[in-house]
Amino acid sequence: MIVRKLPGGKLLCIHQTSHALMAHDFCRHWGNRDFARPEPNSIVLAAIAQHDNGWTQWEQHPALNDDGSPMDFLHGPDGVEKIALWQRGVDHAYAQHPYMAVLVGRHASLLYGEDSSSSTVAFVARQQQLLTDMRQQFAGDPEMSAAFGDAAVVANTRILQFGDSASLQVVIPWAESRTFADCPIDSSGATVAIKMRIEGDAVTFSPWPFDVAAFAVNIHGRLLSQQQFAHEREYHAALQAAPIRTLRWSVVREL
Template sequence: MVVIVRPHQLPDGRSALFLIPQSVHAALSGDLASHWGNGDFASLVHPEVVWPAIFHHDDGWIPVDKAPPVDPDTRRPVSFLDSPAADSHAIWTRSIEGAARISPFAQYLIAEHFMMLREHSHSADSEAGRTFLAKYEELTEGYRDRWESLHPLCSEAEVKLAVGQLRFFDWFSLWLCLADRTEPHTLEVPPDDAPLRITPCEDGVMWTDPWPWTVDDMHVCVGGWLVPDRDYEDTDDVLREMTDWRRLHWRLIPKP
């Protein structure tokens, strides 16, 4: 529920788990959004709001990022991918409410993002799913109304693009974090779903074609705890192993 759980192979052949906090993954999504908008790729809509919304969209996880729960069946730290709907809703709500310090438009974008996640999940028709969606279908209109009372020139196309940009950078970051990527992959970039081809090379270098940033290259990283891949009794058992903080680095460069 709390972290990205990434399998990791140690040099001696033992298996380990790399636990990446959700808030750290979100910071990576914000880093990837920096300097965006080269060539045919659209720059961030209202970057003074959309960039911090991307960076902070998972801040609701911060209180629990530090104490990963253990799945009683697998006896491993619980991945966010297996988060029960009700737990996710409480965390998402903290993210949405916390974004008020940025802007009501940030609240709108983050709420729309989480609503889309729920609408496309298996629990969309559950009682918890329906309750969450009904609540934020109403609240999002208020967020947008407050934003547009200050920024009346925010068009429907801009709003749609801003939501798409948050979701794109969230997925780009997750794609990097969830596994050791060795095969080329194409990401679809809004607003026109333009293809962005990422080709992993050695030492964390990734060729990128076409080049979407306004700088010559992009060096990004995430941090997380490396823990043994073993049975855990409870959260305290995991916490005792969370002493080895490591970083993953990537250097994105234009394809030669």
């Protein structure tokens, strides 16, 4: 859950899965004369759109913080449960395509790779084993064999990270600008830093990695008029009754 504070003391509660869809929207036009399109394109984009699907079950019954405020992904759940959510997401992605699972698992491994807890160490090891196994399974498929190569996996994971970070940057938001290091130019290891700027509802990137001059992104959530609840039943009922609010941005190329 992402919880965005709005004027007047209201909260916009946004599902991680909705954020993941907007992460996809930030990447769906990736590729032009200067930036290679991710391949296999439809599978990479599906992985981006589904990268937080492990949260689906949790978000059907979201938790509260100790002070009664809605819990967001930055404050919970605890490490063991969160790793279990990620593994569930990898499993769901695998059911669609194993390459999606590899990208989701690698993304999570990079997020939590410095955590030395036993659950995280075991999770990271499972993701590496999955990659090894899938390389063997797809060894006879030239397209997928290339996609499972080290450089291609790194490049496609970095595009997922770009979409994830860009979506969070506008939704939370943390700052009016951010530089994303190591954005892939191609699948051979070449990278460049891309600077993102946000001015109101306009977003720009430089250099421009997309194949169109402009596009739109949006995200929706449930608008709550109170910030704290006595218990989760009250919170869940309020979410169910809350109106839907949609936020929109225009992504435009700098002149």
